[in-house]
Amino acid sequence: MQAPVQPAASDPMAGLAATFAASLAVLLIGLAALFMATGGGAGFTTETLRRSQVALAPAAIPDFSLVDAQGQLQSLHTLLAQDGRVWIVDFIYTRCPTLCLTLGSVFQQLQAQIVEQGLQRQVGLLSISFDPANDRPAELQEYARRMQMRPEVWQLVSLQEAADRRRLLDSFGIMVVPAPRGEFEHNAALHVVRPDGQLVRILDLNQPAAAIDAALAAGLTPLQAAVVAAR
Amino acid sequence: MSAERQHAGLLPASAAAVTAGALALSVPPLRSLIEQSMVWHMLVQMPLLVAGGALCAAALQRWRRAARPAAIGWLGHINRYGLTGFMFALVVGAYWMLPATVDRAVVLPAADAAKIVSLWLAGAALRHAFGRAPAAVQLFFIGSALPMGVWVGVYLASTDLRLCNAYSLASQIATGRGMVALSLLAGAVWLAGLRGHGRPRGDAAQALQG
Numbered sequence: 388m389q390a391p392v393q394p395a396a397s398d399p400m401a402g403l404a405a406t407f408a409a410s411l412a413v414l415l416i417g418l419a420a421l422f423m424a425t426g427g428g429a430g431f432t433t434e435t436l437r438r439s440q441v442a443l444a445p446a447a448i449p450d451f452s453l454v455d456a457q458g459q460l461q462s463l464h465t466l467l468a469q470d471g472r473v474w475i476v477d478f479i480y481t482r483c484p485t486l487c488l489t490l491g492s493v494f495q496q497l498q499a500q501i502v503e504q505g506l507q508r509q510v511g512l513l514s515i516s517f518d519p520a521n522d523r524p525a526e527l528q529e530y531a532r533r534m535q536m537r538p539e540v541w542q543l544v545s546l547q548e549a550a551d552r553r554r555l556l557d558s559f560g561i562m563v564v565p566a567p568r569g570e571f572e573h574n575a576a577l578h579v580v581r582p583d584g585q586l587v588r589i590l591d592l593n594q595p596a597a598a599i600d601a602a603l604a605a606g607l608t609p610l611q612a613a614v615v616a617a618r
Numbered sequence: 619m620s621a622e623r624q625h626a627g628l629l630p631a632s633a634a635a636v637t638a639g640a641l642a643l644s645v646p647p648l649r650s651l652i653e654q655s656m657v658w659h660m661l662v663q664m665p666l667l668v669a670g671g672a673l674c675a676a677a678l679q680r681w682r683r684a685a686r687p688a689a690i691g692w693l694g695h696i697n698r699y700g701l702t703g704f705m706f707a708l709v710v711g712a713y714w715m716l717p718a719t720v721d722r723a724v725v726l727p728a729a730d731a732a733k734i735v736s737l738w739l740a741g742a743a744l745r746h747a748f749g750r751a752p753a754a755v756q757l758f759f760i761g762s763a764l765p766m767g768v769w770v771g772v773y774l775a776s777t778d779l780r781l782c783n784a785y786s787l788a789s790q791i792a793t794g795r796g797m798v799a800l801s802l803l804a805g806a807v808w809l810a811g812l813r814g815h816g817r818p819r820g821d822a823a824q825a826l827q828g
Contacts, residue, residue, distance in 0.1 A: 417709025
């Protein structure tokens with residue numbers, strides 16, 4: 388195998404320039420594709436990419452018709468803009484036995500912290516059901532009771548039109564996957580939404596304190612909040 | 619003679635069948651399989667696409683050899699020792715192992731089309747590369763590709779994070795285990811093939827002579 392000087396025909400290195408150039412081109416194009424697919428190395432899952440995208444540039448959430456536990460109709464934009472509070476939003480379905488219980492207890496912790504720190508005017512909690520076919524006002528009432536929701540801190544709504552479900556989930560970047568026994572799996576997180584309907588941050592379920600900080604940072608100053616409340 | 623002709627027809631037929639099977643999984647009614655199960659997507663459709671590309675390349679190569687036995691062709695010139703083919707297959711494989719790209723292939727038809735074309739081409743490139751790579755180069759490729767498969771498989775099976783928004787955690791765990799098994803199986807098949815066809819062709823034969 389050790390051939391010092393060989394005629395070109397049998398030299399293993401001969402004619403490799405084209406191959407090296409082609410391999411290098413394939414490698415560079417491939418790395419560029421990988422770079423783009425990971426948002427410049429921001430993450431390799433859809434969830435981390437969704438979060439980093441929103442952190443870079445807020446996403447405008449479209450308006451939807453909602454129904455609450457009292458059967459009252461309301462638009463999402465009106466709800467969000469009602470008093471200048473920044474909202475921490477999550478998605479639930481009331482029949483959910485597992486993840487939403489976790490989410491529910493995270494929201495219970497958030498509720499307790501908001502009350503404890505006296506932040507009711509600055510931060511609100513909003514749970515939106517993505518199962519409008521099953522979650523009507525009666526089911527919402529039962530869920531609100533079970534979660535011990537305080538209406539002045541934590542609001543619960545469902546979509547009025549079941550047909551809006553897809554658009555709502557897409558606008559937040561939620562994917563719901565059917566699981567056994569009629570359940571759903573979905574990417575659960577804490578979504579920080581400003582009163583003007585801009586989704587500004589997405590945080591992990593285990594970061595409730597960070598979600599409150601993000602909401603406070605995204606919101607009005609206490610003075611501005613007082614002016615809005617006085618109006 | 620007739621048996622030989624039957625055998626010769628087997629390769630294009632299986633190439634077409636495997637490719638068609640892989641394509642069928644991307645259109646309804648079978649599409650629901652890859653939409654609902656990561657196992658069907660990553661362990662059935664993706665390997666079938668690679669196998670389909672490899673079989674088609676093998677059929678094409680046989681037909682070309684029969685027509686012009688001595689020609690190397692432009693592809694041969696840019697794929698000496700199979701280097702470019704292996705590089706292409708590694709890059710394509712790494713790309714479609716990212717959870718984010720797998721999700722995209724489920725949701726976006728354009729991404730799904732890109733997946734089909736690139737994995738099929740990766741299979742063809744692999745076939746082209748193995749035909750002209752000496753055992754050492756093959757080992758280098760196998761030694762980087764298979765540990766990647768095993769590592770990703772172990773990660774998918776052992777993390778409690780749901781990595782693909784499109785699939786359930788149970789589906790992800792099953793896929794991880796299957797990916798480890800498939801990687802080990804591929805390694806075993808390669809070893810068996812190396813023992814079986816001890817003599818490589820093309821560039822590899824030249825390299826051995828050199």
